[in-house]
Amino acid sequence: MIWSELIKVVPDGTPVGNTAVEVTGIAYDSRHVEANNVFCAIPGFRTDGHLFCQEAANRGATAFVVERAEAIPAGKSGVVVPNARRAMALIADKFYGSPSARLAMIGVTGTNGKTTTTHIVRALLEANDIPTGLTGTLYTLMGQDTYKVSRTTPESPDLQSLLRHMVDRGMRAAVMEVSSHALVLSRVDQVQYDVGVFTNLTQDHLDFHKDFESYFQAKALLFRHLGASSKTGPKAAIINIDDDYGKRLIPMSPVPVLTYGLTEGADIMGSMVTVGSRGVQFVASFPNGERQAVEFNMTGRFNVLNALAAMAVGYVYGLSPRQMAEALARYPGVPGRFERIDEGQPFTVIVDYAHTPDGMENVLKTAREFTVGSIGVLFGAGGDRDRGKRALMGEAAGRYADWVVLTADNPRSEDPMDIINQIADGLKPTQTPFEVELDRERAIRLALQKGQPGDVIFILGKGHETYQIYRDGTIHFDDREIARQALREIKKP
Known part of the structure; x- marks a missing residue:
């Protein structure tokens, strides 16, 4: 594509140099630049992309998106903009042919439940002959193919490329997790969402957002822009009315709102909930007066809410309650989300991604x-x-558990013991007994050796993750693998 065509979509940009150069791709990491790429100089949290413009030029970049004109290497083309992230989103959408305009776009946001909800939405739509792509925390799914991801919501060029690939693969819909970071950092600026889903809002990411109100307003961005496109087809805001922040979102939506929840008055309401160790049963009521009994293989009231959110999406797209119940009954579950580890032991072991106070409270x-x-x-x-x-997580564990083992969980640059001490500040007042074992593998073995018939042991925080991040590097680590191996050893005479 010609550079002059791309910069037409950047209304506040000032072109520099030859605008007739050919552009073959978009990069925001100088290490990944290829010949004739656009390099977007993004001011980051640890470094500044402007410092790497010359390296990008050496690797073959011919055009640059910058916030400072002097960063453009001599003899190269570019555009100077007030916000490089925003400009990158505009250019990426144009370069990949606005793929979200050709898909039914469903965005799911909230603190907890995004991954599970997106998976259930995809299962419902695909079971009813609507090919649906998915991207989020675990991976990207298209048809039978799985692709790795580096973050919950990709940067705009990666996201637009994924959506383009979904269109080319014949997907008719796309469901994706939309993180608060992505909304604030313009990663999804040009994505034309038709349906937005709000799960809940509890404490997380305040290192980035600084306060709870800013965190909420970041989530609200998804709903403020619903329906902005000229696409035909259903448009809706699907909101958890059991959540106080969900109630605040309702008047912000420019498109029709469909509420869900376990309280009277929800448009799609769950009632008669029965929770078991292997799943839930409930009755779902719909705005048209229909009532549908549902059996779902993921347990917990929080998963009833996730299922109701997904059923609300299905309802918007014309699926019948019976069709959705049949699909839910067949759905096996999401990796690392209340995942049972069964090696024939007389107690239950569950691995879950819960890593917030509310998430921990839900599972416990x-x-x-x-x-x-x-x-x-x-x-x-x-x-x-x-x-x-951290202290709130300790307090939640102390309220619901009979005993606790504290260990490392992706300590990154911090001292793991400092993190554990902060958790213990919330745990100690509950007087729940706890032990500390910094080595996570030894900690898992220690916890499982405590198991007695009828007990339930949770291994929380990492879920699907297959790595552990330390100050000096990342190692392979999968809670599920370690737990299975330990349980087999425990069973030996």
Whole structure:
């Protein structure tokens, strides 16, 4: 594509140099630049992309998006803009042919439940002959193919490339997790969402957003821009009315709102909920008066809410309650989300991604509904992330668990013991007994050796992750692999 065509979509840009150069791709990391690429100089949190413009030029970049004109290498083309991230989103959308305009776009945001909800949405739509791409925390899915991801919501060039690939693969819809970071950092600026889903808002990411109101306003950005495109087809804001922040979102939506929840008055309401160790049963009521009994293989009231959110999406797209119930009954679950590890032991072991106070409370409270023995929990907290939630996580564990093992969880540049001490500040007042084992593998073995018949043991925080991040590097680490190996060893005479 010719550079002059791309910069037409940047209304506040000032062109520099020859605008007739050919552009073959978009890069924002100088190490990934290829010949004739545009290099977008993004001011980052640890470094500034403007410092790498010459390196990008040496690798073959011919055009540059910058906020400072002097960063453009001699003899190269460019555009000077007030916001490089915003300009990158505009250019990426144009370069890839505005793929979101050709898909039914569903965005799911909230603190907890995004991954599970997106997976259930995809399962419902695909079961009813609507090919649906998915991208989020775990991976990108298209048809039977799985692709790795580096973050929950990709940077705009990567996201637009994914959506283009979905269009080319024959997808008719796309469902994606939309993180608060992505909304604030313009990663999804040019994505034409038709349906937005709000799950809940609880404490997380305050290292980035600084306060709860800023965190909420970031999530609200998705809903303020719903329906801005000229696409035909359903448009809706699907909002959890059980959440106080969900109630605040309702008047912000420019498109019709469909609420869901477990309280009377929700448009799509769950009732008669029965929670078991292997799943839930409930009745879903719909605006047209229909009522549908549902059996779902993921347990917990929080997963009833996730299922209701997905059913609201299906309802918007014309699926019948019966069709959705049939798909839910067949759905096996999401990797690392309340995932049972069963090697024939007489107690239950569950791996889950819960890494916020509310997420931990959800899974532990659920276990109280079906556990006949004790509840044990192993967890830590991520380094270089929201420190304010650590004591709250400790307090949540202390309220619902009978014993706790504290360990490392992606400590990054921080001292793992400092993190554990902050968790313990919330745990100690509950007087729940706890042990500390910094080595996560040894900690898992320690926790599992405590298991007695009828107990439930949770390994929380990492879920699907297959790595552990330390100050000096990243190693392979999968809670599920370690747990299975330890359980097999425990069973040996």
